[in-house]
Amino acid sequence: MRLFDLTGRVAVVSGAAQGMGRATALALSEAGADLVLVDRNLDGAEATANDVRRHGRRAIVENTDVSSPDAIAELFRRVDSEFGRVDFLGNIAGDGILSKPEDLTIADLHKVLQNLVVGRFAMCQEAGRRMLAQGRGSIMNIGSLASTTALGRGHIAYSMAMGAVVQMTRELSTEWSCRGVRVNCVTPAQVINPSLSARMEQDPTLEGRFLKGIPAGRLGQPNDISGLAVLLASDASEWITGAIIPMDGGNMAMNAGGTPGHEQHPVQTFRSEKKD
Numbered sequence: 001m002r003l004f005d006l007t008g009r010v011a012v013v014s015g016a017a018q019g020m021g022r023a024t025a026l027a028l029s030e031a032g033a034d035l036v037l038v039d040r041n042l043d044g045a046e047a048t049a050n051d052v053r054r055h056g057r058r059a060i061v062e063n064t065d066v067s068s069p070d071a072i073a074e075l076f077r078r079v080d081s082e083f084g085r086v087d088f089l090g091n092i093a094g095d096g097i098l099s100k101p102e103d104l105t106i107a108d109l110h111k112v113l114q115n116l117v118v119g120r121f122a123m124c125q126e127a128g129r130r131m132l133a134q135g136r137g138s139i140m141n142i143g144s145l146a147s148t149t150a151l152g153r154g155h156i157a158y159s160m161a162m163g164a165v166v167q168m169t170r171e172l173s174t175e176w177s178c179r180g181v182r183v184n185c186v187t188p189a190q191v192i193n194p195s196l197s198a199r200m201e202q203d204p205t206l207e208g209r210f211l212k213g214i215p216a217g218r219l220g221q222p223n224d225i226s227g228l229a230v231l232l233a234s235d236a237s238e239w240i241t242g243a244i245i246p247m248d249g250g251n252m253a254m255n256a257g258g259t260p261g262h263e264q265h266p267v268q269t270f271r272s273e274k275k276d
């Protein structure tokens with residue numbers, strides 16, 4: 001469909017070696033976009049680039065440190081020289097640190113905020129300047145359900161950072177949408193990646209605890225981002241901006257005390273706690 005056609009457009013995707021970054025890059029290339037693939041894992045990013053090229057699209061690989069504004073500025077100078085434009089930013093890469101709140105060092109807090117807030121903003125700023133000059137463009141920030149609900153389990157620094165990413169998205173959309181640049185944020189629940197897999201191996205009860213909060217009955221897979229990424233990059237989402245879009249199998253929709261429908265419930269009668 002023409003609405004989803006990305007032919008002639010250039011996308012910059014961070015975290016492109018694996019997971020949602022790789023899935024985003026491949027989906028965009030299938031829809032016609034050329035790719036700038038950013039990841040410290042050069043072998044993985046090159047593997048993604050080879051798959052992009054099999055779709056008949058151009059791809060270049062950069063091992064930019066996405067926590068460094070100077071490195072990000074250099075990345076976009078390379079984009080200028082190679083492509084002369086940027087139409088979509090998939091702002092995905094960034095590291096967190098798990099720690100109990102009482103044990104978190106200020107140095108580690110600064111590190112997480114630098115990775116996930118300052119770095120994401122610098123990516124938005126560099127891409128946004130070019131999109132504003134073009135009069136059009138789209139940015140997809142990856143946030144987390146931790147931006148609006150607490151996870152516990154040592155996520156204090158990560159959750160603080162993700163809350164900032166959501167507000168950054170809203171502010172950028174408010175400032176830039178009238179000039180043709182859309183900014184949205186996708187907030188996934190638990191999506192399988194090497195880090196999450198390792199944590200579930202260490203704690204065999206973890207996956208079951210996650211699934212109790214996901215009515216769809218499964219954890220996320222990287223490819224779950226594919227259609228959403230193409231939608232947000234394309235003209236099909238021309239009037240979608242400033243949106244915070246859950247990608248969570250129904251997690252946010254379910255009350256914390258709710259029970260997923262795939263569990264069996266005996267027929268019961270109960271009295272409401274509400275008093276007339």
